[in-house]
Amino acid sequence: xxxxxxxxxxxxxxxxxxxxxxxxxxxxxxxxxxxxxxxxxxxxxxxxxxxxxxxxxxxxxxxxxxxxxxxxxxxxxxxxxxxxxxxxxxxxxxxxxxxxxxxxxxxxxxxxxxxxxxxxxxxxxxxxxxxxxxxxxxxxxxxxxxxxxxxxxxxxxxxxxxxxxxxxxxxxxxxx
Numbered sequence: 001x002x003x004x005x006x007x008x009x010x011x012x013x014x015x016x017x018x019x020x021x022x023x024x025x026x027x028x029x030x031x032x033x034x035x036x037x038x039x040x041x042x043x044x045x046x047x048x049x050x051x052x053x054x055x056x057x058x059x060x061x062x063x064x065x066x067x068x069x070x071x072x073x074x075x076x077x078x079x080x081x082x083x084x085x086x087x088x089x090x091x092x093x094x095x096x097x098x099x100x101x102x103x104x105x106x107x108x109x110x111x112x113x114x115x116x117x118x119x120x121x122x123x124x125x126x127x128x129x130x131x132x133x134x135x136x137x138x139x140x141x142x143x144x145x146x147x148x149x150x151x152x153x154x155x156x157x158x159x160x161x162x163x164x165x166x167x168x169x170x171x172x173x174x175x176x
Contacts, residue, residue: 008172009045010063011123012158015168019103020049024086029097036086036096042075044083050165053105055151056116057165058083065125069136077140080118084148088112117151121161123171130155 004015007023024043030036036043044060060079066072089097091109105111118141120133134155138145141153154164161167 004168007046009061011172012061012121013170013172014046014061016046016048019105020053022047022087022090022099022102022106024083024090024099027090027099027101029090029099030086041082041086042079043086044079047083047087047106049105049111053111054114056106056111056114057119058087058116059119059121062120062122065122065129066133069133073133073136073140076120076137077144080141080153081144084116084144115151116148118145118153119161119165120153120155121158121169122155123158125157127157127160130157130160 005018005021007014007016007021023046024030025045028035030041030043044058046057046059046061048057048059049055050057058080060076060083062076086097090099090102091107091112118137120137122133125133134153137155138153141150144150145153156164158169158171162169
């Protein structure tokens with residue numbers, strides 16, 4: 001199996017081929033002194049290609065289940081919405097979103113014609129909590145899903161993200 005580059009997020013390690021993943025939170029335009037984060041923009045952790053570049057995933061990773069589901073779901077929806085807008089601006093090479101680490105396969109506007117899916121991955125969440133949370137997030141993301149003709153939003157734990165999406169993800173071992 002191809003090695004890939006590892007990214008740590010919320011107690012999980014993800015491995016992606018470098019040319020298939022964009023990590024907008026690591027870009028200067030987002031985290032710099034006058035970065036977009038200082039203007040209330042919040043974004044997902046990974047934007048990546050799947051199925052040999054035939055699908056675009058926007059992935060947000062969380063370390064725990066929500067304590068206040070309505071606020072949690074609204075915050076995740078904002079991250080997904082802002083991520084789509086930031087990604088489109090980066091692909092268009094707009095002045096405030098010039099990405100230094102946007103791989104060539106993700107730079108093409110034609111990638112936006114492929115299926116796009118929003119994915120929330122929550123570390124160690126119980127499977128029985130996934131359905132209600134997924135339904136709530138789908139409802140909350142309804143307008144953005146309609147505007148961009150998105151595939152159904154999904155909520156997974158790390159095991160399901162691995163088996164359903166083929167993502168390479170593992171839990172960080174705690175030191176003994």
